[in-house]
Amino acid sequence: xxxxxxxxxxxxxxxxxxxxxxxxxxxxxxxxxxxxxxxxxxxxxxxxxxxxxxxxxxxxxxxxxxxxxxxxxxxxxxxxxxxxxxxxxxxxxxxxxxxxxxxxxxxxxxxxxxxxxxxxxxxxxxxxxxxxxxxxxxxxxxxxxxxxxxxxxxxxxxxxxxxxxxxxxxxxxxxxxxxxxxxxxxxxxxxxxxxxxxxxxxxxxxxxxxxxxxxxxxxxxxxx
Numbered sequence: 001x002x003x004x005x006x007x008x009x010x011x012x013x014x015x016x017x018x019x020x021x022x023x024x025x026x027x028x029x030x031x032x033x034x035x036x037x038x039x040x041x042x043x044x045x046x047x048x049x050x051x052x053x054x055x056x057x058x059x060x061x062x063x064x065x066x067x068x069x070x071x072x073x074x075x076x077x078x079x080x081x082x083x084x085x086x087x088x089x090x091x092x093x094x095x096x097x098x099x100x101x102x103x104x105x106x107x108x109x110x111x112x113x114x115x116x117x118x119x120x121x122x123x124x125x126x127x128x129x130x131x132x133x134x135x136x137x138x139x140x141x142x143x144x145x146x147x148x149x150x151x152x153x154x155x156x157x158x159x160x161x162x163x164x165x166x167x168x169x170x171x172x173x174x175x176x177x178x179x180x181x182x183x184x185x186x187x188x189x190x191x192x193x194x195x196x197x198x199x200x201x202x203x204x205x206x207x208x209x210x211x212x213x214x215x216x217x218x219x220x221x222x223x224x
Contacts, residue, residue, distance in 0.1 A: 007113075011033045019097025020092070024049075031045035031046055038092075076092055076093065095197075136178070144217075155209045159205070173191060173198070
């Protein structure tokens, strides 16, 4: 099986994940995957490919190689993950879709593909575990984060979700927070925004949760 065949097989698996609207590979030769995977018109797929490749090249030139990027727009979000120097995976998801099942699939499949490819994914920093989350929880921000997690878990119990689900969602939002900005007291409101977006199934609880966490952020100096 050629590399292209393997990538097409991966795209087929990706589009089968709940909440995924389409997927493609942005390569030096243009989009790989076709309309049946990307669900994008060829001209749109070509424009996305050019834009994504410019972003990847720019981040590498700035000595900040892109590991993963999530972009929200309208009712969708786009996940971008480099595969190698000439190929970047682009996945379009529903705005409210959980990214953890997709990340789990990509972590396994991309690692297997990378064993036969150079440079490896690790060279681009694509593989991401919970090490950074653990380090962050052990930092000076840890007490505030753990307090936020406890509040989040208590509100998610209202809709029948247990502490394990709350912890997984919290860690997922922390990972997205790490990807979008430098974690600090002043960027904690962005983490709150991400967590609140996971609570659309409980509007009243969401509003109360935001109010309670804003109190935590004020005590931490993130809000006035």
